[in-house]
Amino acid sequence: MTAPALAISGLQVTYVGPPPIRALDGLSLDVAAGECVGVLGESGSGKSTLAKALLGLASGAAVEGGLRLGGADLGEVDLGGLDEAGWRAVRWRRIALAVQSTSSLNPVLRVGLQLAEPQMVHLGRTRAEADERSAAVLAEVGLDGEALDRYPSELSGGQRRLVLLAMALVCDPSVVVLDEPTAGLDPSIRARVVDTLRRLRDERRVALVILGHDVEAVGAVADRVAVLYRGWLAEVGPARRVLDEPRAPYTWALLNARPTLGSVKDLRGIRGDPPDPTEIAPGCPFVARCTQVVDLCATGRPPLVAPTGEDGERLVACVRGGVVTLLEGRDLRVSYRLSGTGLGHRSTVVAVDGVSLDVREGEVVGVVGPTGAGKSTLAMLLVRLLEPDGGSVRFEGADLLAAKGSALRAARRRVQLLFQDPYEALSPRLTVGAAVREPLDVQGLGLAEWRDERVRTELATVRLPSDAAFLARHTHELSGGQLQRLALARALILEPKLLVADEPVSMLDPSEQAKMLQLLKHLQVERGMAMVFISHDLAVVLRVADRVVVMDAGRIVEEGRGHELLLGARHPVTKGLLAASGRSTSPDGLLLRPTSRPDG
Amino acid sequence: MSRRARERRLGPAGLMGAGVVAGFVLLAVAGPALAPYRVTELAGDPLEGPSLHHLFGTNSVGQDLTSQLLAGARASLVIALLAGGGTLLLGALVGAVAGWRGGATDSAVMRVVDVVLVLPPIPLMVVLGASIDPGLVGLSAIIVLVSWPVYARLVRAAVLPLRRRADIRAAVGFGASTGQVLRTHVLPDVGLVLIAGLISAVERAIAIEAGLAFLGLVNPTRASWGSIMRDALDFRGLFLTDSWRWWLLPPVAAVALLLVGLALVGTSVERRLDPRLARHQPVGVDG
């Protein structure tokens, strides 16, 4: 294989500050000729910094690591040791940049001159030759050649963006870096730009690096996608695979967080805030926001490696090899024996019939189904309150069904069930305080004061009073809504990793229901819990769940992401549920593309 | 604020400049008390060179130049403050209003500005000098009246483009009052212009004061650095003897030092006002 057109290894860019800001932290990436690599990252992740570093423009910053330009016929250039003069010879001729900001055009110079000058300087073209070429490139990106005579202030924002794009192309560089190339363009122009980029890649074998935060835009052209988080690559791989089945926790969270076509899920960002760029902690940068942190995560930058079960194309930087599956129910089946009607003749009801359900870290899996579909039964099975007739349940990699003694006790702490009917689940004899405290008492955690303290915090979390009078009340003195919150507090006090919530809002009026749902979702995100959310109301589930399974008669009849179900429900049960929720199955009105951020 | 914090704000050069300016302010306040003689007192023989009795020597009639320099610090600073500050204030106000309001206000104000701007300043000052009671305040008023248009135009030119800027439109969109917008957006943005303007207005005030004395147009103050220079240059034998060394150079140096101090503070403040400045690193300087 020939040397890649652009090889980045261990690139580290630190703005000297004060305070120093590590904008890129050991980034390695190869881009081959004729390949388009998309670098996806949220705002401030270091995309523009990468672009600048690639052209030696990261002024005010210390740059370390290797940069190398190669290619079949161009000869290698090690960009690492270049001085300003050396860079000057490389810039635009070998590697060009379409910058992000439209204020990058000099306001007092005509567009024509600005397009012509790199050609005249680098390729020795005359002004006329340069203008001819500029006009051709402008036409290619969809701009009239007449723009050459204009000043930047006489062009629209989108037109200026096209000029910047054209400018990057005029010298036929072998590598083109595009910083947010399609932001602020209308769909037809955007399509045209995408088209141009494809042609560049395919016909002229240009190596393209597209930097952006817009998954759709990057996904549209990129062959490969690299996901950037705080100057560090979380995941690299073929575009479709990365976007469809994200492996790195960050990618996964990012894709879950993004608004999608017709999504009705309430938007929730990734928990926590991006880490302070001025603090350079040794561990995984995502550690503070990740739901599956283990001790190892805080000790070193996880390297980009191929996770098990993936080929070398797919690299993930996670000590846990990517998003882990928290709960794995396999082929669960259970049947209830019905009490005989006579003569010892016994019949059985297969309540759960061969259900397999995975719950990943931090994921919310919604389970819907008509009454009697086996949802509550499944819930019991998952938390091992009911022993299945067959199948297995693995929690955090261990066989839950086989667990005994302290291991089981520990596992019980990490999985909690929120019962469908709080009246049933709460002993009327207990006071509020005692009810909430019970799990701690059972688990024998901490001292008495600490437990009381925890009770009060947890009550506050679910927005119940925590004064002594309230603590002393008996559960039957509470309203249904309060009771449901109390049950939630009880479930949460052990800080479970997985909450199985069985119809947690069924008892409530719509307003209380909305509040409770928001609370539940908020707690799930902030605590990094995974959740199995069970309801017969598809509308409710779609708002909360990342993934939905539809059950009917003990079986899973359909499953998928919320919006996929919404748009493409196939099973009659699903359609029935949708209809029951009062939703049209073809919400055309939701098909509009999300608009990207305006420029400037 | 700690010393270090101050240092971060101004930088060492800025601190130095601030020190110089502060020193002069101190001199201006304490000067008359420190002065060994009255300004016009015939304290020695004509043209005595520097000695212990007369640190800066005496002038052609035997007045003590040390005392005159000390008194000059006050006069010059007052002129600098009143005339320089006043010029900038008036100019900035008029310029900001014209630039911000635009339209008819702008054109009307600018016509007046242009007319004043093209009139020859010297006769203008003679006319004003005849009608305003001369004295430090009167003189400052004259200087302000003659020099404000320059600053009005400068500030207007800086304010004009701001009206079209998105962030300021946004502020207006939030319902910010004109005063708030001017304070929070316009002022910091034209801050650079204002600082440069203040320094130039101050030095122009000092120079005009001295220049008027030189031309024999008005001479209301007898103890500014400008008038010491004027006295010295008035003396025909200045360059035929070596008296220029202790008579002419000290006031020139004093004015220069004060202005350098102001400039240092100014350039340091400019960095705080425009964070983008920090982004540029000189390139290709060494290579």
Place this chain on the structure above:
Amino acid sequence: MGPLPTPSRRARRLLAHYGLTVAAVVVLVFALPRAMPGDPLAFLRADNPESVDPAVLHDLQAYYGLDRPLVGQLGHFLARLGHGDLGISIGRRVPVRDLLQAHLPWTLLLIGASLALSSVLSYLLGCAAGWRRGRPLDRLVVMASSAVRPIPTYALASLLLLGGAVTGRLLPLGGARTPFAHYASPFAEIADVARHLVLPVTALASALVASQVLLVRNTMVSTLGQDYMVLARAKGLPLRLLQHRHAGRNALLPFVTSVGLQAGFLVGGAVFVETVFSYPGMGTLVLRAVASRDYPVLEATFLALALVVLTLNLFVDLLYGRLDPRARTG
């Protein structure tokens, strides 16, 4: 750049604006001398103690039209001006037009040369300093200009005169040309005039450079932080283009404006320099006319100077329009 656009709205507005200003200036130029205390004949009398006869005085007043009411004098002044008649100098007894012809070219030469020299110098130095913000050259430029700028022009000129005297006969110390010289060739004449220009231009230009260089430097510095500079660098442009085309063109804008603004004070500074070096420009003429309240000379010189300043401003306005496309559309 293309040719100037045909009389656009902007050009028409400029013209109207300048017309208005000229009209106001003409009236002020008449009023200003008369607002000064003292009268032209008093000076004649003080100068020549024998001419005390009240009858003679009255004749003189009538001769110069000073016995008329102000409105009448203004009308007479405007009528004269309409005919291009500038009157006769009361103090010097020669047509004012001859005086202007003798003095104005020298001032134009002095101002023009100083402006050209100082503009080129301030631009080059300011760009270089701004480009190297915080480096020794920048520090030096900032310090030196701060130190030179506040020195009153006349003090600077006097110091130069001293310096010139010390260097011997290298440079002439006064006048605009060697008096009564016969030149072998036009070049010799040009060289002679140039030699006489050296000291006055140095005095005037250093004051100008000192004040302009900081402006260029400051705008240069703020230009450097702009996004377009990053792109220009990214394009791999040579330093020269970066500095002068991309940064310089933008740094030029406030500079050009300020040249127009400084014009009035440039003329003022010329007065000092001309006085010190006995340079026969408008400055010396104005000063003498002020001292003798020579109304006809004052009117004409004020008007001429105001027109010079206005012309300079018009030029600057036009130039600005060409330099900054935003000014044209905006």
Place this chain on the structure above:
Amino acid sequence: STSTEPPSAPAQGDGRVERVRVAARPGSYPTPIGARRQGQLQSTLLFDTLVWKDSTGDVIPWLASSWARSPDGTEITFTIRDGVRWHDGMPLTVDDVVFSYQYLMKPPGQAAAGILGAVFVGNLQEVVAVAPDQVVFRMKRPWAPFLPQIAGIVRIIPKHIWETVTDPIAFTGPQATIGSGPYKLESYDLATFSAALVANNDYFLGPPHVRRIEFVPAADQLLALQQGDIDAADAGTEDQLPENALAPFLQDPRFGSVGGPPEWNRALHFNLTKGFPFDDKRFRQAVAYAIDRDDMVKRILFGQGVVGSSGGLSPASPWIAPDLPPYAHDGAKADALLDQIGLKDADDDGVRDLPDGRPFVPELQTSAQFSPKTAELISEYLRQVGLSVTIRTLEAAAADDSAFAGTYEMTLLGYGALGGDPDLLLRVRHTPAAINLPQKSKGYDNPEVVALGEQQLFTADDSSRLATVQQLQRIVAEDLPSLSLYLPEPQLIFVKDVFDGWYLTPGGFGTVLSGALNKHALVTGKKVGF
């Protein structure tokens, strides 16, 4: 290859001087009528008068070879030289002489000239040619200073040119400078005041000794002299230089210097119309005693000058009264006089108060044209006797205006003509109120002084005129409406090799009050005689 340096050959075989360069100074175009400053000086070189002066300051014959006064002094007859020609070759006749005088006595010449005051015109009966070479002036009363003040001043102009001139003020072409003088105007530069005058070889005294006079622009006279740009420089006229400043010239054998009697002074004038205490002569005397004028001569003139006379004339004038009170510095006397008139320090703050108890703060006005040091020194001296003076500096023309209008309490003036014939000064300062000049102390109209002033003017006999003039001085010295402070001694420094016949004419020549360019010296190269 340039010849910007004019040919420089100082002295030729015949001893004549090829060229003399002096500093050009401001002034009007050198017309014969109403020229000012340098123009006036130049016009004395282009035009001639009937009589002239040499280095003694005495009147000598010029265009008139002789003159005779009638015994009663009312008639003077001049005999005009023969063979005198105008620059254009026409002969100069008695008609020209008569025309020149008559031209000045009526419009339009009268206004343009302004030279002959109403007093003289009113006194002159007629000017007539009584013979082809004789002109007679008939007056109502004898006019004492007729020779220096009239015959030595009125330039004789060519009738054939001027009889058609209706607007002499606007008449400034080359024709206007055609005279009979020893020099012709070769070039004149309006901008720099530089001018070249070349010798008139047909001059009636023969070709002039100095062949060419150049007025060249100079930033500073002494610098220009040092640089070799000019051949003679005024070292002291109004401002003096310390000894060590002149040392480079005085010690250099290449340079010579010549002095003259001091005739220009700075004086302190009181405005008597401002009431008490300015109208009280004891106050004015007290001020005179308080001011240390010897100290002023030392500090302001570096010792190169003299203290003014209380009578107002130059101490060097032959007309001075010998027994005038000197008002030598005496603080005690000043204190006593001030106490006497009721200016006492009532509240013991070191400042004298008016009788009504208000502090007395007189204002001293000075013109920005002169150094403010004189005013500062006076305020220092007066401080010693408890008088606190505020100094008010006015721009030159505004100060003139104020001096004319009398809007001051005390003012400092600078003026000359203190030597020569005393009439000029005395009459200017002590004429009746109708004639308003700054040199006149406002409100001082002592009828005795006015009468004496008239009397000396019409006294033909020199000795009785002297007595009158001295009597006048005594009264003035007692009343002291003004105090002559100090007079600088003029000094000319010149390059010996070029021309060393310079002298400073006592009392001035023509209407030129001081200066070295006396054409007698330039034409003859001698100090006296031809």
